[in-house]
Structures are given as structure tokens and as C-alpha cells.
Amino acid sequence: MWTVETVSHVGLEDLDWVSNSCTFRAMLSLKKYLTEGLLQFTILLSLIGVRVDVDTYLTSQLPPLREIILGPSSAYTQTQFHNLRNTLDGYGIHPKSIDLDNYFTARRLLNQVRALDRFQVPTTEVNAWLVHRDPEGSVSGSQPSSGLALESSSGLQDVTGPDNGVRESETEQGFSEDLEDLGAVAPPVSGDLTKEFPADISSITEAVPSESEPPGLQNNLLSPLLTGTESPFDLEQQWQDLMSIMEMQAMEVNTSTSEVLYNAPPGDPLSTNYSLAPNTPINQNVSLHQASLGGCSQDFSLFSPEVESLPVASSSTLLPLVPSNSTSLNSTFGSTNLAGLFFPPQLNGTANDTAGPELPDPLGGLLDEAMLDEISLMDLAIEEGFNPVQASQLEEEFDSDSGLSLDSSHSPSSLSSSEGSSSSSSSSSSSSSSSASSSASSSFSEEGAVGYSSDSETLDLEEAEGAVGYQPEYSKFCRMSYQDPSQLSCLPYLEHVGHNHTYNMAPSALDSADLPPPSTLKKGSKEKQADFLDKQMSRDEHRARAMKIPFTNDKIINLPVEEFNELLSKYQLSEAQLSLIRDIRRRGKNKMAAQNCRKRKLDTILNLERDVEDLQRDKARLLREKVEFLRSLRQMKQKVQSLYQEVFGRLRDENGRPYSPSQYALQYAGDGSVLLIPRTLADQQARRQERKPKDRRK
DNA sequence: CTTACGTGTCATGTT
DNA sequence: CGAACATGACACGTA
Numbered sequence: 017m018w019t020v021e022t023v024s025h026v027g028l029e030d031l032d033w034v035s036n037s038c039t040f041r042a043m044l045s046l047k048k049y050l051t052e053g054l055l056q057f058t059i060l061l062s063l064i065g066v067r068v069d070v071d072t073y074l075t076s077q078l079p080p081l082r083e084i085i086l087g088p089s090s091a092y093t094q095t096q097f098h099n100l101r102n103t104l105d106g107y108g109i110h111p112k113s114i115d116l117d118n119y120f121t122a123r124r125l126l127n128q129v130r131a132l133d134r135f136q137v138p139t140t141e142v143n144a145w146l147v148h149r150d151p152e153g154s155v156s157g158s159q160p161s162s163g164l165a166l167e168s169s170s171g172l173q174d175v176t177g178p179d180n181g182v183r184e185s186e187t188e189q190g191f192s193e194d195l196e197d198l199g200a201v202a203p204p205v206s207g208d209l210t211k212e213f214p215a216d217i218s219s220i221t222e223a224v225p226s227e228s229e230p231p232g233l234q235n236n237l238l239s240p241l242l243t244g245t246e247s248p249f250d251l252e253q254q255w256q257d258l259m260s261i262m263e264m265q266a267m268e269v270n271t272s273t274s275e276v277l278y279n280a281p282p283g284d285p286l287s288t289n290y291s292l293a294p295n296t297p298i299n300q301n302v303s304l305h306q307a308s309l310g311g312c313s314q315d316f317s318l319f320s321p322e323v324e325s326l327p328v329a330s331s332s333t334l335l336p337l338v339p340s341n342s343t344s345l346n347s348t349f350g351s352t353n354l355a356g357l358f359f360p361p362q363l364n365g366t367a368n369d370t371a372g373p374e375l376p377d378p379l380g381g382l383l384d385e386a387m388l389d390e391i392s393l394m395d396l397a398i399e400e401g402f403n404p405v406q407a408s409q410l411e412e413e414f415d416s417d418s419g420l421s422l423d424s425s426h427s428p429s430s431l432s433s434s435e436g437s438s439s440s441s442s443s444s445s446s447s448s449s450s451s452a453s454s455s456a457s458s459s460f461s462e463e464g465a466v467g468y469s470s471d472s473e474t475l476d477l478e479e480a481e482g483a484v485g486y487q488p489e490y491s492k493f494c495r496m497s498y499q500d501p502s503q504l505s506c507l508p509y510l511e512h513v514g515h516n517h518t519y520n521m522a523p524s525a526l527d528s529a530d531l532p533p534p535s536t537l538k539k540g541s542k543e544k545q546a547d548f549l550d551k552q553m554s555r556d557e558h559r560a561r562a563m564k565i566p567f568t569n570d571k572i573i574n575l576p577v578e579e580f581n582e583l584l585s586k587y588q589l590s591e592a593q594l595s596l597i598r599d600i601r602r603r604g605k606n607k608m609a610a611q612n613c614r615k616r617k618l619d620t621i622l623n624l625e626r627d628v629e630d631l632q633r634d635k636a637r638l639l640r641e642k643v644e645f646l647r648s649l650r651q652m653k654q655k656v657q658s659l660y661q662e663v664f665g666r667l668r669d670e671n672g673r674p675y676s677p678s679q680y681a682l683q684y685a686g687d688g689s690v691l692l693i694p695r696t697l698a699d700q701q702a703r704r705q706e707r708k709p710k711d712r713r714k
Numbered sequence: 715c716t717t718a719c720g721t722g723t724c725a726t727g728t729t
Numbered sequence: 730c731g732a733a734c735a736t737g738a739c740a741c742g743t744a
Contacts, residue, residue: 554722577732605733607722613736614721 556600563596565589572597573604667692 553561557569565572566587575583580601584594664682667675681698683691 603723606724606735609734610722610736612734616735 556603559596560600563593565593565597565600569600569604572600573608663690664692 554569560569560572567583571583572580584597589597660682664677664680665674667680669675675692677695679695680692681695683693683698683701685691
């Protein structure tokens with residue numbers, strides 16, 4: 017049902033409050049929706065110019081696109097202008113958007129996506145166990161100290177100093193728990209190493225996750241990192257998988273971000289399916305214990321001080337395990353720049369006196385991949401129509417190490433983006449149409465009423481008749497801004513105010529009746545003026561005058577039906593007059609309708625332009641966030657790798673010698689523990705694990 | 715003269 | 730069913 021409605025024809029300066037307002041009007045028919053949807057879609061595509069792959073980032077959650085494709089036209093539906101000033105905070109909803117739920121949902125989800133810049137990693141613990149051959153072949157979990165149980169070594173414990181009591185107790189507890197899990201079920205082992213390990217070694221690394229461990233992300237992130245035996249290709253593959261998972265999760269806007277990041281979907285093959293091997297053969301547990309990753313729950317993306325101090329904290333637990341030849345932890349761990357530790361594949365100086373092959377850098381491939389990904393992002397951003405400012409901004413942000421500044425919705429690049437696009441993509445329409453609309457239609461929106469009055473011309477005419485310097489443009493201008501409050505007299509129902517009704521009188525009578533005394537105007541100018549005024553009159557006005565219609569066209573057009581009929585009944589009118597009056601009324605109303613229609617159409621275009629700009633902003637923001645995530649992930653991996661190397665470098669066999677990275681590797685288990693296993697087994701597991709995600713993904 | 719644009723009008727469909 | 734409204738298409742005037 018349509019009440020007195022009009023188009024909110026907004027100028028650019030009005031977009032703010034218009035975009036923040038929402039009104040809900042009657043539902044249009046499905047056909048209309050489809051028609052309008054096609055129109056909007058077409059306009060949108062043409063406005064975009066370049067292909068904007070917003071769906072990749074926004075799926076279909078943003079109202080504009082969704083509405084365009086699926087349903088109610090947000091921009092091209094009718095407006096109850098009374099509500100136009102109702103504002104909603106923040107992200108623009110289309111003033112005529114019907115689907116408020118969609119809007120709020122999209123808004124909330126967008127906020128959640130924005131919140132992704134806080135990349136949190138829950139606390140977890142890394143328990144490192146030495147798994148190696150026991151010369152005696154009879155080590156069980158109940159005898160942890162028989163082998164390399166360094167934490168039971170009093171000499172080593174002394175290193176920790178007196179303040180380590182708490183950690184020791186923690187260590188003891190974790191140790192015994194792990195013994196239950198691992199050692200207690202470990203059968204006596206003897207003979208060849210590989211034979212020693214159970215058939216289902218992979219189950220070790222897929223062990224049951226501990227409570228403190230997020231099922232999804234943590235394993236996803238860490239498990240591929242700690243299997244240092246994988247080839248760069250494998251790691252890249254895993255990294256790609258990781259990233260795709262992250263992307264999917266990040267874009268899974270139907271669930272909260274935290275849920276996405278922390279709780280993998282129930283069927284997530286990467287997070288479930290962990291089972292502790294019933295018979296986990298451990299020869300000797302020990303050497304490293306509870307090398308903690310706790311503290312990672314802080315904002316990881318920034319590597320806040322807490323996180324930076326993490327290695328130090330863990331080092332204190334490591335200290336008792338480490339013989340005297342360890343390097344300073346601060347020098348190796350506290351530094352943010354871990355590249356030196358990292359990329360030289362050799363373990364740090366403390367590690368290796370064995371001339372084995374260098375430890376393959378398990379993360380080099382990952383980082384390279386990350387770099388490539390980021391670079392490709394940059395290319396993508398540039399290719400897909402971001403203006404140079406945006407692109408350079410993106411580049412700057414990526415290059416800068418100053419942390420994350422992801423509040424990009426109002427970032428300079430966003431502003432420049434919108435400005436740039438509005439000045440470039442819509443230069444023609446926004447410069448011309450917006451200027452036109454801002455003058456003509458802003459008042460239209462302000463006033464809102466349809467109150468078209470063909471009388472405006474008449475009024476101008478009449479006013480001009482009394483004015484010496486009549487300006488031809490004035491009539492037109494008044495017509496354009498007939499909704500201006502100052503033009504209330506143009507409104508049909510106020511017509512009687514200060515309005516003479518000699519409009520339809522014969523020109524001669526009109527002249528004599530209305531014009532100022534002859535003293536002020538010469539007859540020649542009077543005639544000229546009459547001619548001019550004749551030209552100013554519309555055709556219908558001329559016709560009405562010719563047919564001697566006894567009332568104004570304005571009344572004919574704008575009077576309500578009853579009053580209109582009443583008016584007609586007061587006069588004796590010929591059939592030709594009645595027909596003309598009906599035509600005048602019809603045409604007049606249609607004229608108003610056409611004007612409204614055009615304003616609405618223009619408004620639609622402006623709104624679509626704004627939607628496009630919003631989407632481009634969103635896309636740019638999401639791209640920046642993605643880059644930030646990649647950076648955070650890279651930093652986290654560096655940390656993990658540093659920890660890995662640190663832990664590995666401090667492991668000592670029964671003879672106090674470090675383990676060769678070519679023969680042993682630390683294996684990350686799902687329950688947070690870390691096992692030292694022969695590299696051959698690690699390779700096997702890596703291969704096995706590598707296959708699984710691929711199969712699952714299909 | 716051509717073209718783009720604004721406007722009015724008509725036909726037709728919708729509310 | 731008629732009035733009012735919406736809109737595509739066309740005509741016309743003008744810069």
C-alpha cells in the first residue's frame with residue numbers, strides 16, 4: 017500500500033544520513049523484485065567497471081549484492097520519507113532497505129571479521145619426551161629417571177635455582193600424567209629402533225588433544241611445523257591447506273569468528289580423529305618436559321610483550337634440562353628477529369657436533385609461501401582496480417613492522433578509495449547528476465512530499481508578473497526545487513494562500529487584472545511579458561485557457577477526488593472541457609510521477625555507487641586483514657620454529673651429547689606433548705598425515 | 715548538424 | 730472497478 021511517498025533523491029552531501037536511515041515499505045511483487053534486481057545488477061556491474069570479486073570475501077552476506085541478486089531491491093524500492101531521518105549507526109544500510117535482519121547480520125559478521133585481526137592462540141603446553149632406545153630394553157613409564165630424565169637430575173635442577181619450585185611441581189605432575197599416557201603403556205623395547213616403534217606411530221602425533229588445546233587451529237598450525245622432516249614441498253602443501261582452512265574459516269561468517277578460529281567444525285578432519293595409540297612404545301621418556309607454549313593466548317598478531325616474554329618464561333623451565341653449553345636464551349630466543357636462527361638450517365651453535373646433514377628448515381617453504389601469497393595479494397589488489405593509493409597503502413602496511421592497524425574502515429586508504437572511486441568511476445554521473453541532485457533532490461528528500469505542483473510555474477508566473485526583472489530561469493529553478501520549504505506556497509493545498517485564481521482568465525483579462533498599474537509598465541513591455549508568460553505556460557495550461565476552464569490546473573491536478581468532483585459539479589462544463597480537465601489531471605499526475613520516478617532512479621544509481629564503494633572498501637580491508645594474518649602466522653611460525661630448535665638443541669642423550677637433527681626429530685603430539693623420535697618415523701608420519709587432509713578435502 | 719540531457723507524455727502494469 | 734501510482738518508451742526543446 018502506498019501512502020504519500022516520494023523518492024529520497026539525495027545529493028552526495030545527504031548520503032550520510034540517508035544511508036544511515038532505514039525505512040520499510042510495502043513488499044513489491046516478485047516480478048518487480050526480479051526486474052529491479054536485474055536492473056541493479058546491471059547497473060552495479062557497469063559501475064564497477066572492473067570485476068570485483070567481492071563474493072570471495074563477502075560471500076553473499078552483504079545486503080546490497082544479495083538483494084541485487086536474490087531479492088528486494090534495496091535501492092530501488094519506495095521510500096517512506098518520513099522515516100528517512102531515522103539513523104542507524106555505522107555501516108550504511110540502504111535507506112530503503114527492507115531486509116533489516118540481513119543488515120544487522122551482515123553488520124555483526126563484518127564486525128566479527130574485523131575482529132579477526134586479533135589472532136589469538138590459546139594456551140597450550142608442549143611436553144617433550146625423549147623416545148629412544150633403551151640399552152636395557154626395559155624402561156617403563158614408572159621409571160622415568162632411569163634414562164634421560166633430566167628433570168630428575170638434581171644437578172640440573174640446581175641450575176634452576178630456588179624459585180623454580182612451582183614449575184618443578186608442575187613438571188612433576190605433567191610428567192607423571194604423561195607417563196600414564198605414554199610410558200605406562202610402553203612395552204619393553206629392544207632391537208632395532210624402527211621395529212621398536214609401534215606400527216601405528218602416526219597415532220602418536222594424532223594423539224588426543226588436551227583440554228587446553230584448541231582442537232582446530234592449534235593442531236593445524238603446529239603439527240605441520242613441528243614435523244621438521246618434511247620436504248619443503250610437503251610443507252608448502254600443508255601451508256596452503258592451512259591457509260585455505262583459515263580463509264574458509266575466516267569467511268565462514270555464519271559462525272562467530274572465535275568459534276571459527278578456535279573450534280573447528282564437528283567434522284573437521286584436522287581437529288578430530290585424534291586417538292591415542294593404545295600401545296605407545298616409549299623407551300625413555302624425558303629430556304624435555306613441559307616446554308611451555310603457555311602465554312600464546314595473548315594477541316599473537318602483535319607479539320605483545322607477554323608473548324615476547326614467552327620464550328624467556330619457557331626457558332626457565334628449560335634451564336634445568338640444559339647442560340652448561342647452552343647459549344643464552346635471551347640471545348637466541350628473546351629476539352624478535354629470528355631469521356638468523358631460522359633460516360640457517362643448522363641448529364644453533366649449541367646443538368650439533370655430529371656431522372649429519374643439516375636439519376632441513378621445516379618452515380622455509382612455509383615462509384616462502386607466505387611471502388608469495390602476500391605478494392600475490394598485492395598483485396591482486398592492484399589488478400582488481402584498487403587505486404594506487406590503496407595499493408601503496410597495502411604495500412606499506414605489509415612492509416611495516418609496526419604491528420597491526422586494522423581498523424581500516426576509516427583508514428586513509430579507505431577514504432581515498434571512496435573518494436577516488438567516486439571521482440573516477442562515477443565522474444560523469446556524480447559530478448553532473450550529484451550536483452543536480454544535490455541542489456534539486458536534496459530538498460526533495462528534505463521535504464519529501466510529492467507535492468508536485470504544476471502551479472509552481474503559474475505561481476512564478478504570477479509573481480513574475482508583479483516583478484519588473486523577471487528572470488526566465490526562475491521558473492525552471494522553482495520547478496526543480498518545488499519541495500523546498502520556502503516554496504511551500506507551491507504546494508497545491510496551500511495554493512489558496514496568497515494566490516489569485518485568475519489563472520484561467522483570458523490573457524487580456526489576466527493582464528488587466530493582475531498587472532501593475534500602467535504607470536509602472538509600458539504597454540509594449542506588457543505585451544512582451546504576456547508573450548513570454550504564454551511561453552512559460554505549459555501546453556495544458558494553454559489548453560485550459562483556450563477552453564476557458566474556470567479553475568487552475570493545479571486544482572485540477574492536485575485536488576482529492578471528492579473535492580475535484582465537487583469542483584466540477586459547481587460549474588456547467590461542456591464535454592470537451594470535462595475531457596480536457598480529465599486529461600490535464602491525468603497528465604499532471606503522471607508528470608509528477610515521472611519526476612518522482614526519475615529522481616528515484618537517480619537515487620538508485622547514487623546508492624548503487626555508494627554500495628560499490630562500500631564493497632570496494634570492504635574488499636580492501638579484508639585484503640589488508642589477510643595480509644596481517646599472514647604476517648602474524650609467519651611470526652608465530654618463526655616462534656614455534658625457534659622453540660623447536662631451542663628444545664631440540666638442548667636435548668642430550670644418555671652420554672650428554674646432543675642429538676643429531678638428521679637422525680631425530682621432535683614430534684608434536686596432539687595432547688601437547690613433544691616426542692623425540694627417529695627421523696625416519698617422523699618422515700613416515702609426515703607422509704601419512706600429508707595424505708589424509710588431501711583425501712578429506714575431496 | 716549532431717548529441718546529450720531534461721522534461722513531458724503516453725501506454726501499460728501495479729497497488 | 731476506478732483512482733493513484735510506477736515506469737518504460739518516445740517526443741520534443743535546448744545547450
